[in-house]
Amino acid sequence: MLEPFNPKFPLAKTLNRIPFILQIIIGLVFGILLAIVYPHDTSVVPMFGTLFVKALKAIAPILVFVLVAAAIARHQKGTQANIRPVIVLYIVSMLFASTLAVVMSYLFPSNFTELQDAVEGVSPPMGIGEVLSNVVQQAIDNPINALIQGNYICILIWAVALGLAFRAAHDNTKRVLEDLAQSISAVVRMVIRFAPLGVMGLVYSASTHEGGFGNLLNYLHVLVVLIATMLIIAFVVNAIIVYLTTGENPYPLILLCLARSGVTAFFTRSSAANLPVNLELCEELKLPRTTYSITIPLGCTINMSGAGVTIVIMTMAAVHTLGVQVDFLSALLMCIVSVVCACGASGVAGGSLMLIPLACSIFGISNDIAMQIVGIGFIIGVLQDSSETALNSATDVLFTAAACRRAEKIAQKKAAKEQKSAS
Structure with missing residues (x-):
């Protein structure tokens, strides 16, 4: 959930009364109208989009570094055994979601016309061997230089290493790291508050660029692919996972979670804001409080199937546009990276978009090009982020309930077996 503007200012009071998603839509419409009325502006209106992308580009490296380090550092040792199955379901779901996103990207490839001018500056890797070689070479660098250059592979390595080291630190030290993560997230929210102006400039530039309004149809195409993939995950992939876990018809539980949790998350666009709804639903399902009181807040942090889908599909759109040849193993590596990245995307509006440059770096796509994808x-994001949050939040309850029902069945079988043995 985005923080409101300072209510002391009259303009801020007005803006706070307008839902942020509506502000984005207004910016989009204004961008299209300006492109129709006055398509010859090359400085003022496009500048809003340029500055917005530059601001995102500036904050993204430190965001990835701090979020991943904090997420690993706050992991608690000695997690209860009944929590572990839920975490396994979270991870398995994200891996399948990312893999499905790769398949959908191949079946329905998206292209962004405005990126085609950058094809000459891209040096695509020649297979998984070169990809792994590039990863190793990028991984060894000074962390300060990595932050300056936007070397996301190195940033990720240092974040994981420091996060693991901080797990042995005092609680007060961990709180400092967590406070830093929240502070960086607050700065990101400040930047994203200017998204309506940024979207206006980006839409104007896309509409007046070579290809005109046809560029917007490319955006519609990738949006349809994104939402279709999330629907398949919600009704097919998750259904299979829940059935294999419980042995029961999964759809009554899936529909209940989507209706009670997914719908509210769609409009709040925040897993954290939807937390009370999920906890109440778990209470109504009579799930053990000792389980859901941990797994539901944890799901807000690490259960990010929707984020994984967004990262993969947007990255693959850049790959297709730039003509980069990607083999299956390289795509699988990106899926794994996407899952790791998605676990650090919680609590930040547009967090999954901010992690796209890390996935792009695997294929030799520069930070400048990747941030253009973030702008797109x-x-x-009006529909993408809402759908992503709905999927993430609903599956928090879904997998917690599935794991609890499985544990209950196992306990009942064990009790029956012991009773039979005693008799």
Whole structure:
């Protein structure tokens, strides 16, 4: 959930009364109208989009570094055994979601016309061997230089290493790291508050660029692919996972979670804001409080199937546009990276978009090009982010309930077996 503007200012009071998603839509519409009325502006209106992308580009490296380090550092040792199955379901779901996103990207490839001018500056890797070689070479660098250059592979390595080291630190030290993560997230929210102006500039530039309004149809295409993939995950992939876990018809539980949790999360666009709804639903399902009181808040942090889908599909759109040849193993590596990245995307509006440069770096796509993809993501974010949050939040309850029902069945079988043995 985005923080409101300072209510002391009259303009801020007015803006706070307008839902942020509506502000994005207004910015999008204004961008299209300006492109129709006055398509010859090359400085003022496009500048809003340029500055917005530059601000995102500036904050993204430190965001990835701090979020991943904090997420690993706050992991608690000695997690209860009944929590572990839920975490396994979270991870398995994200891996399948990312893999499905790769398949959908191949079946329905998206292209962004405005990126085609950058094809000459891209040096695509020649297979998984070169990808792994590039990863190793990028991983060894000074962390300060990595932050300056936007070397996301190195940033991720240092974040994981420091996060693991901080797990042995005092609680007060961990709180400092967590406070830093929240502070960086607050700065990101400040930047994203200017998304309506940024979207206006980006839409104007896309509409007046070579290809005109046809560029917007490319955005619609990738949005349809994103939402279709999330629907398949919600009704097919998750259904299979829940059936294999419980042995029961999964759809009554899936529909209940989507209706009670997914719908509210769609409009709040925040897993954290939807937390009370999920906890109440778990209470109504009579799930053990000792389980859901941990797994539901944890799901807000690490259960990010929707984020994994967004990262993969947007990255693959850049790959297709730039003509980069990607083999299956390289795509699988990106899926794994996407899952790791998605676990650090919680609590930040547009967090999944901010992690796209890390996935792009695997294929030799520069940070400048990747941030253009992030800008496009904010244009379609009106529906993309809402659908992503709905999927993430609903599956928090779904997998917690599935794991609890499985544990209950196992306990009943064990009790019956012991009773039979005693008799």
